[in-house]
Amino acid sequence: MRAIQFVNNEFSLNEEAGLPALGSGQILIDVHACGICGSDLSAVKGSHRFCEVMTAASYPLAQYDPEQPIVLGHEYAGVVAEVGPDVTDFAVGDRVTGLGLAVDMSTGLPKIIGYSNTYHGAFGEQIIVNTYFARHIPEGLSFEHAALAEPLHVGEMHMQQSGLTADDSALVVGCGTIGLGAVAAAKARGAKLIIASEPSAKRRELALKMGADIVVDPTVEDPVERFNSESQSRGLIDGGQGGGMLIAFECSGRKGMLDWMLRNLPFDSKIQVMAAPFEDETIIPAIGQVRRMVVNFGHGTYDKAYEAVLDRLAKGEIDADAIITGRVDLSGVADAFATLRQPDEHVKIMVFPRGLDSAAKVDADV
Structure with missing residues (x-):
């Protein structure tokens, strides 16, 4: 062959x-x-x-x-x-x-x-x-x-593992195919607010098509600052005490992103790591501990994630x-x-x- x-x-x-x-x-x-x-x-x-x-x-x-x-x-x-x-x-x-x-x-x-x-x-x-x-x-x-369906289902799988509900908001960092899959999955679960952070204009446009409420160019605007201002004006976040939390989906695979998230996301946030670098990475665990962060590298159950995405593709969604x-x-x-x-x-x-x-x-x- x-x-x-x-x-x-x-x-x-x-x-x-x-x-x-x-x-x-x-x-x-x-x-x-x-x-x-x-x-x-x-x-x-x-x-x-x-x-x-x-x-x-x-x-x-x-x-x-x-x-x-x-x-x-x-x-x-x-x-x-x-x-x-x-x-x-x-x-x-x-x-x-x-x-x-x-x-x-x-x-x-x-x-x-x-x-x-x-x-x-x-x-x-x-x-x-x-x-x-x-x-x-x-x-x-x-x-x-x-x-x-294969790359897009990664977003659906991680969305299920993250435990995101309609009370929560999603910040998707990186809008390649798996990031776009995460946006679509967050939209399907009725997330209160979906912000997508992506330097490529073409990919930001696609994130809007997939269901993002707001897209941010991180070279121009800090996506966490944008989330903080939007969540305050809309009354979306209540410190994880029943009013929903922010779940950040790391889809960029960039070195240093996990450390940045631990330092900058709101207290009581969750980080779902969907893409990771193959280089050595330095974080200070105590920062995540005192800020009460959850980091999930893909642990947890999921059900028929591939089938769900294949069905969405077949229906033209x-x-x-x-x-x-x-x-x-x-x-x-x-x-x-x-x-x-x-x-x-x-x-x-x-x-x-x-x-x-x-x-x-x-x-x-x-």
Whole structure:
């Protein structure tokens, strides 16, 4: 199969040797669309550091040998090409999307496709995933729109874990795809006030479309000061004593952001960390303690977050076309990664491993 390999800080278009034989509960998928994820950007920025952090975290799902080629990409949508043993809920020809996870048959451990030297990601023509993590694409939903469900569902998942209610307000810092997902999820839960902080004008515009009440350019205006003035004038916050609290969703992944939030958010606020840097970070825990802050890195239960977002996409409640700001085939992947380093003009760039027209043709035949 044709795929974009990444190794030694370079992308190259190659013919891959192929994937392992299908194991129990696995399906082979012809990929028709795959988004470039923020974690893919982190892996490309520093592959060795990425692997060091995953190893330090004892997180086998994303451990690989950075000296050997990988094929990135896990925000996929495509068509089932083959089914493995014990598969009953999917058939050849089904349109599918979902979480990019495959159980490594040699170890029994799940792997995120793309962060594995064996289970290639979806910047190639085919992938293997376990059906437990796959979902049928709703009728009428295109491949590229279905592929957005993976990054957007991160916002829904963290929104549920944060415990946000209609009494609370949300401050979303960083409006890439997961930040926009957080805005949409906060809107769906009826948050009293949603402020989105983002330096990119295009992304601020999208945050408004997704449900933000106020957008702030943090290079011009302090988002916490804006929240404080708005909450006072509207009578929204009561120190967490029954009148709601501020929940800040850190979606920028910028070094120093957690420290800034601990120092500047109102007392009794909660910080939901959705994106984090791979660099060393310094905080003073006592600051968070005396200001009675809660920091959640993703702990807590959630229910059908992926399904909720897939349903919103199918119903047209999310402006998917506005989120997708670029489209490339495999030959354009390297340039797309370079472009996303300066994200003023882009939010989500979609990769079409079988050509820019392939997904539309298959969609039209369904």
